[in-house]
Amino acid sequence: MGTKGQLVTDPRAAALASKAWPYEEARKLLKRYPEGKPARNGQPAPIIFETGYGPSGLPHIGTFNEVLRTTMVRHAFQAMSDAPTRLIEFSDDMDGLRKVPDNVPNQAMLTEHLGKPLSRIPDPFGKFESFAAHNNAMLRDFLDRFGFDYEFISSASQYEAGVFDDALKGVLRHYDAIMGVMLPTLRKERAATYSPILPISPKTGIVLQVPVEVVDADLGTIRFTDSDGEVLTQSVLGGQAKLQWKVDWAMRWVALGVDYEMYGKDLIDSGVQSGKIARVLGGRPPEALIYEMFLDENGEKISKSKGNGLTLEQWLDYGTQESLAFFAYREPKKAKQLHIGVIPRAVDEYFQFRGNYAAQPLEQKLGNPAHHIHNGAVPAANPPVTFGLLLNLVGVLGAGATPAQVRGYLANYVDGEITPELDALIDHALAYNRDFVAPTLVRRKPQGVEVAALERLDRELAPLPAETSAVDLQNIVYAIGNDGGFENLRDWFGALYETLLGSSQGPRMGSFIALYGIDNSRKLIAEALAR
Structure with a gap:
């Protein structure tokens, strides 16, 4: 409702007032630039949204969720502002390969390349010029499949083409200040060898975790000891070095001008330290939503190594893409259990919200998950059955x-x-x-008052025409439950589900009987009574 009970009819005003979390996130960007983002080269500067991807593995359900949620915030911002926007999907493919994944071929070959940047390791599948190129292509196919609007940028392309050279010189100029941020957060053993800069050995091609000495920040040169003991002076520019994770994240924010990036609760510390480093580099950390992690059905954190999660492919085998988007939309700051059992409910709840959308006033529409899933273009009709x-x-x-x-x-x-x-x-x-x-269904024998109630249901169904409506059938079921000696209707419906369907839960029985057919439903009753 608007002021003094008036309905809000202006879309921008409604977006500015909406309490839906994508709009709340988008308003952070309006506060970030009260006068608008400063123009560049006389042109309006875009608000830049970013999501990150580690190409040591294939895209997964977490990748989908992060890009989807960020896209929802981007759309919310576009409803409030005419400022241009960009969404960057950034691949960290300069990272050194730390471990050979279990689910790829040619493991022996990959083992020979441990420690090298993912962009400089042969593709174990033999299809692309590198392992990173293969996984980057899978990522782009993945994002395109879901129709995301994004720009793909790989870390290797930026380092090797010199795009990050000025930012790398900035890291060297502020080397001591960055060390001042990082060293208090490290264990003594780690602090002894830590360096924000990771030189790449000219001999082995491995990303080295060794102390470095800044020789000339303006030229971008450092001194370090290679793995064979030789002391080398080498440039950090043009892909001859990369940055440690937290420093790299901060540098990227500053170099690309990132304004918004959400990340998981497990990266809170990284976000804090990277934010400090971004300020050291003369930039400003992006606005962020810190989301909760998914849990398995036992309430334990999902782990790739444990295999206790749910894959994107599994969800899409058993549920719709929109239902997955619905699940991702709901309460991102709250831990949620992600397992096979949540899919049916997500499918039906999505359709329930979608079905309510058309009749809602504007401010309620903006809080409806379907609005954010479809960016306001919500389909008008719902399927006729749940x-x-x-x-x-x-x-x-x-x-x-x-x-x-x-x-x-x-x-x-x-x-x-x-x-x-x-x-x-x-x-x-x-x-x-x-x-x-199917493997879990067990239809039990009716007991006590259930027998008489089922017999009455059979008698009342017998004379009905096949086209009897679901509403009329439901009224019959209700009447029998009310008169059948049950303590409450829940017990009657539970008996119907357990004896006829073999499940502890079920649908509106009137709808089920109308769909399955009166004659077929009577056969189910006969089988239950004969049990």
Whole structure:
């Protein structure tokens, strides 16, 4: 509501007032530049958003979430301001390979190149000029698949082309101040060999973790001891060195003019130290949202080495892309359990918010997750059945159910054609049921008052025409539960789910009976009573 109960109808005013987290984040950028970002070369300077990627592995669900959430903040800012924006996806492909990943071929070859920049190691897949180039290509394909609007920049391209040369000279000029930031945060053993600059050995090509001496900051030269004991004087420019992680992050912020970058709770300390270094270099750290990490179903932190997480591919096998975006949107500052079991609920909750969108006033629309998932272009129609109802249908049909069978049942329930979106939901439901539901279904024998209630339900269904509405069927179910001697309706519905569907939870039974068919539903009741 607007002032004194008036509805807000101006989109920009509504965005400026919205409490949805993307708008709250975007307002940080308005406060960052109260007079607008200073122009460059007479042209409006863009607000720069950045996300980072470590190309030692393939893109994953965390990569998707970070780019998606940052894109949502970018869109929110664009709703408030006419300033130009850019989203940079930055690949840290100058990092040295510390460990050979378990899921790639040619492990012996990679072992020979440990310590070298990822951009200078052969591609174990034999398709690209380097290991980093392979994973960078996978990243771009990944982002393009989801339609993200971004600019790709690789660390190696910036170092080797000299784009970072001035920033590297700045690091050398402020070497002592940067050491003053970092040394108090390090253990004694680490502090003894720490250097913000990591020279690359001209002999082995390995990124060296050795102390360095600044020879000439203006020329960009340093002195260090190579791995064979020889003392060398070498330039840090043109890709002959890289920076330690926290210094590199700060340098990148300053060199690229980054205004916004979100990162996980595990990088809080890195963000603090990099922010201090950015100021030492004469820059300003970006605005940031620090998001919580995902947990597994046991509430433990997800770990790649443990394999206790959920992959992007798994989610998209069993749920829609929009449902994943919905899951990512909700409460980014709160730890959430990420496992197979959350997918069905995310699918249905996404559609619930989407279905409410059209009738909402503007300020409520801006707080609706569907608005941010679709950048305001929210589809008008929802599928005629919930994902939960589809799961119950295919659960009754069994693990061998086919898409054609499900479409056959839907044809009697749905007005009009089965849309591509509904068709995709059928495939997701079949896959989810086959892999996770069917092996767990156990239909128990009805007991006590449940027997009489099921018998009455069968009698009342018997004379009904096949086209009886879901609402009328639901009213019958309710009436039987109210009159059947149950302590509460929850017990009656629980009995229906457990005896007819083999599950502890289920759909509105009126909708299920209408979809599955009255005759088929009576067969389920007969089987339960005969059990």
